[in-house]
């Protein structure tokens with residue numbers, strides 16, 4: 220069997236150019252909104268019950284290229300759209316919008332035999348080797364199954380290739396007749412690897428392939444994957460939430476947040492010179508579920524917003540510690556930073572009610588921002604202060620905090636460029652000469 224990325228006479232691909240290119244790839248899911256919340260009863264309609272559907276913007280306008288032989292790491296918190304992107308690239312999911320070019324050909328234009336051929340060129344391995352291996356099938360059958368589906372080789376040839384691959388992934392060819400339950404997690408992932416490689420693919424999407432394994436086993440499996448990549452000329456899109464795994468295996472890294480790629484750079488550049496506040500936060504801390512608990516404060520505060528209604532502009536802005544000052548106010552030195560900190564504290568309700576003067580001292584060193592910004596801050600302080608004047612018609616304390624939050628967000632956060640424009644900037648790399656993309660207005 221061949222090793223190295225093959226010349227592809229039918230597609231005219233020469234093995235040198237970009238292997239995979241995504242242009243504006245988007246995947247939305249329609250889902251029912253909540254259990255009963257979305258059900259509406261209208262007797263004048265037939266049927267009288269309708270169900271509200273909402274759109275989950277799982278992957279939104281992603282463009283990137285993957286070069287032959289490289290590993291592009293894709294990292295981000297759970298639910299940010301990594302798996303959806305991986306599956307959409309392989310067309311296991313139909314993209315809602317955008318184009319995917321593989322070896323220069325638009326996958327949407329392929330049909331019949333061409334599509335079949337491309338399908339065998341692009342494989343996927345999943346996180347959970349336990350559930351992705353059929354317990355009733357022997358290891359040999361598992362590895363040979365994709366070859367059968369693609370009419371590759373005869374029975375004897377398949378058996379020989381399966382045994383050869385078992386050896387290549389670090390298992391004993393005599394395991395050919397065993398059932399998967401006899402193997403450890405790491406060994407099962409190696410069987411998966413042999414199965415994916417059986418049809419001689421050029422491109423493999425690896426979706427959290429080692430996250431279910433013990434840390435000590437992870438490095439061994441990753442090393443095997445690197446050796447196989449070299450020998451078989453494979454290109455990987457490697458999905459993981461664990462930065463140390465990404466660091467081990469990647470050549471370049473794409474950081475994903477709420478359906479967008481927010482930063483993309485060569486590995487060293489990304490780890491040594493991260494330029495997006497989200498990447499920095501990921502590198503500096505692990506998310507803290509509840510920052511108020513035992514005083515621990517993660518850099519990544521708050522919850523990831525819903526992909527049904529993601530923030531406008533930069534999607535990270537609602538959690539961003541570097542939100543940019545709205546330019547319609549006249550800010551003095553440090554005034555925006557103090558206002559931003561106060562806005563975050565009110566939004567998360569991280570301080571106990573106290574008199575207005577104490578709030579002014581605690582957050583503003585006693586002196587409020589000048590001009591209109593100062594008046595807005597003052598109004599917000601009056602809403603949450605313990606000594607606020609009674610008789611404003613609002614009884615519930617929670618309502619006061621909500622009103623203050625709304626006032627601050629509307630007056631400041633929503634007017635920042637971060638809320639108004641989607642950022643995308645190409646930066647000069649400090650390490651290496653690869654491209655460095657950062658989707659953050661701080662790089663305007």
Ligand SMILES: Nc1ncnc2c1ncn2[C@@H]1O[C@H](COP(=O)(O)OP(=O)(O)OP(=O)(O)O)[C@@H](O)[C@H]1O
Pocket residue numbers: 248249250275276277295296297298299300301302303304460526
């Ligand atoms: N079939 C589906 N129908 C509706 N929503 C979906 C579907 N698949 C994924 N989603 C939603 O799309 C978003 C992205 O999910 P995805 O699994 O791609 O994220 P992920 O980064 O891979 O997370 P994880 O690491 O937890 O798998 C999530 O909000 C998820 O709930």
